[in-house]
Amino acid sequence: MDAIVNKLSSDADRPSREEAEEAVRTLLRWIGDDPGREGLLDTPKRVVKAYRELFAGYDADxxxxxxxxxxxxxxxxxxxxxxxxxxxxxxxxxxxxxxxxxxxxxxxxxxxxxxxxxxxxxxxxxxxxxxxxxxxxxxxxxxxxxxxxxxxxxxxxxxxxxxxxxxxxxxxxxxxxxxxxxxxxxxxxxxxxxxxxxxxx
The missing domain is CATH 3.30.1130.10 (GTP cyclohydrolase I, C-terminal domain/NADPH-dependent 7-cyano-7-deazaguanine reductase, N-terminal domain)
Incomplete structure (x- = not known):
């Protein structure tokens, strides 16, 4: 059922949590905000945690x-x-x-x-x-x-x-x-x- 499962990558291909959080910081800088300001300090962690939930279908059999x-x-x-x-x-x-x-x-x-x-x-x-x-x-x-x-x-x-x-x-x-x-x-x-x-x- 590989075509149905449609997973895009194996666990070995995935970036680390730290790399994912850094990607969020890059996007924050790209839109013109400061990832170092108080309101955004924990945003990368929150986004990565949310993505794990929102895209949990990739891990399902x-x-x-x-x-x-x-x-x-x-x-x-x-x-x-x-x-x-x-x-x-x-x-x-x-x-x-x-x-x-x-x-x-x-x-x-x-x-x-x-x-x-x-x-x-x-x-x-x-x-x-x-x-x-x-x-x-x-x-x-x-x-x-x-x-x-x-x-x-x-x-x-x-x-x-x-x-x-x-x-x-x-x-x-x-x-x-x-x-x-x-x-x-x-x-x-x-x-x-x-x-x-x-x-x-």
């Missing part, structure tokens, strides 16, 4: 995250949908926040996932530098490869701060992306049913 599947489903083979999963990500072009929610569904084929696992998959891929299109596909592919269901549907809606805070500065605009596999991809009625359930109708 998606196979471990999805973990155990369950076969005792009493013959259930209809849509399983977890909707309105909030996430926070960062765009890979400007490293600015992407704030949104994901709706993830699958059609089981004898096995199901724990519901929290679906939310966790969204979290893992969200906590990386991303494009929304790639994140949508990564979530679907991870579930597809682990569970081998009859189909997967993923719908993401998000606001990109790179559009709201800079450039065209259009706050409130939302980007929508979808990915379908299996029966969802091949059957327009299943796609429509998925979207109807997402919208709560």
């Amino acid at each position: 998606i196979d471990e995250v999805l973990g155990t599947t369950f076969e005792e489903v009493a013959g259930y083979n209809d849509i399983v949908l977890v909707r309105d999963i909030p996430f926070f990500s960062h765009c890979e072009h400007h490293m600015l926040p992407v704030i949104g929610k994901a709706h993830v569904a699958y059609l089981p084929d004898g096995r199901v996932l724990g519901l929290s696992k679906i939310a966790r998959v969204v979290e893992v891929f969200g906590r990386r530098l991303q494009t929304q299109e790639a994140m949508t596909a990564q979530i679907a592919n991870a579930i597809e490869e682990t569970l081998r269901p009859q189909g997967v549907g993923v719908f993401i809606e998000a606001e990109h701060m790179c559009m709201a805070m800079r450039g065209v500065q259009k706050s409130g605009s939302t980007t929508l992306t979808t990915t379908f596999t299996g029966r969802f991809k091949d059957n327009a009625a299943e796609q429509a049913r998925f979207m109807s359930m997402v919208r709560g109708r």
Whole structure:
């Protein structure tokens, strides 16, 4: 599942914490501030600590995250949908926040996932530098490869701060992306049913 994991570097390739903190000081000087002033003295440490949390998805093993599947489903083979999963990500072009929610569904084929696992998959891929299109596909592919269901549907809606805070500065605009596999991809009625359930109708 290397293509899904999408890690950019090994631990051996990573700069040290001290090097990362010095990079923050360089940026502070570049924007015109003084990293030696009282209010900024601890900023490099805080930023590096925050980045460890914000980009924790690089350290996650998606196979471990999805973990155990369950076969005792009493013959259930209809849509399983977890909707309105909030996430926070960062765009890979400007490293600015992407704030949104994901709706993830699958059609089981004898096995199901724990519901929290679906939310966790969204979290893992969200906590990386991303494009929304790639994140949508990564979530679907991870579930597809682990569970081998009859189909997967993923719908993401998000606001990109790179559009709201800079450039065209259009706050409130939302980007929508979808990915379908299996029966969802091949059957327009299943796609429509998925979207109807997402919208709560």
